[in-house]
Amino acid sequence: MYLYNSATHKKEELKTHTPGRVEMYTCGPTVYHFAHIGNLRSYIMEDVLEKYLRFAGYDVNRVMNITDVGHLSSDADTGEDKMLKGAKRENKTVMDIAKFYTDAFFDDCRKLNIKTPDVVQPATGCIGEYIKIISKLVDTGYAYLAGGNVYFDSSKLERYYIFNDHDEDDLAVGVREGVEEDSNKRNKNDFVLWFTKSKFEDQALKWDSPWGVGYPGWHIECSGISMKYNGEYLDLHCGGVDNAFPHHTNEIAQSESYLGHPWCPHWFHVHHLNDPAGKMSKSKGEFLTVSLLEEKGYDPLAYRWFCLQSHYRKTLVFSWENLDNAAAAYTKLLNRIAALKPEGDVDAAVFGEYREKFLQQVGNDLNTSMAVTAVFDALKAKTNDATKLAVIGEFDKVLSMSLLEKAAALREKAAQAVQSGGGDYVITGEGDPEIDAKVLARYEAKKAKNFAEADRIRDELKAQGIEVTDVKGGASWKRV
Ligand code: AMP
């Protein structure tokens, strides 16, 4: 697979330490609030990446942390403690908040068909790993004690900025808020590995350490968790683009200083979903969550479809109108798939040809919009319906849009509607179950002498470009 690598600023063939196996790490959510759909864009694209790798035959070990300690609101070491902020807001303990929002996150993932990674590790469960790494960094002179805290000394590195082609906005994260400067730091880019002294006297979770009772900084958790479950050689590290600096930069600094060899060659960053007013926020404006989409009547998978239509390295702008378009396109697609008759034998040659093309196209820097196009191409293929269904089912192993399941449900629903209400009423058309159901509803309205309703349905069909003609014993329809 060819993937853009933020560390080299080039599209490169993914090479792994152990051939055929991908050790993959994903920065998980900070569980102080619900995830917004921007966060979930990152997780959707990472899910597609993981599924593509498996589809391409790799054995994947995917690890993700859950940040339940140490993440301050500026991403650097200033601002409020996010977990504490959540606990105060809801008058609950930090652990209650963590549990509630971790569950909420996985509920959202389930609704979006995002697979749970092989390993999910809350940061509070690996304190020993961080202490081991920090101790060695202190012993080897990469870290120093100041004012009670342990800091990483960024001046010890020849190359600290790895992802320096990001725009100013990305690089400014963490410094831009310009809150209090930490006078203990020797260099501007030094960061906290372990806090014993901080302004958060009410920090609920504290652990004993060689440097006193305290808690880990945010960045160390990903290095510790990844090394524990992925080993010393990570192949692919993922996150949203805002994670590149300072979070990933600091992960690389501490991991390579600790290991004494390169750590992770390939970095995958998903660009942001913005709302039309700019950056997506959990505090300002409309807080866009999966639950809100559901409340407004959207299938969460329509949002997944919306995300798949654009490339992960482009900023995506969310609007209700854009989501409506994606939802309508998704429904239309499901109806077209439902109209396929699951009969006959699969043509293995055609199936193989489509699979190979998909593998090549999507393997070119995770081109998900090509994957979407591939589904439409399969519908138009010169082959039988059974083959089309098999091809679409194969693609859906990567897309995870529940295409076959939802289409089968539609087919079933339409068959039931026609059976229960139709009796001998025969509908002939282009095999679209949704339209069949409407034509039947019109017939039932007429039978019940509800002519206004029958006319309304006829007008609705007309607006969809469907012409219905009454014929002996039923109706026939066509697209005009
Ligand atoms: P957090 O819960 O803040 O730690 O963020 C979880 C993930 O969402 C991280 O990988 C972030 O980089 C990513 N992220 C944050 N905001 C956005 C956004 N607007 N669009 C896409 N991904 C985002």
Ligand code: ZN
């Ligand atoms: Zn991380």
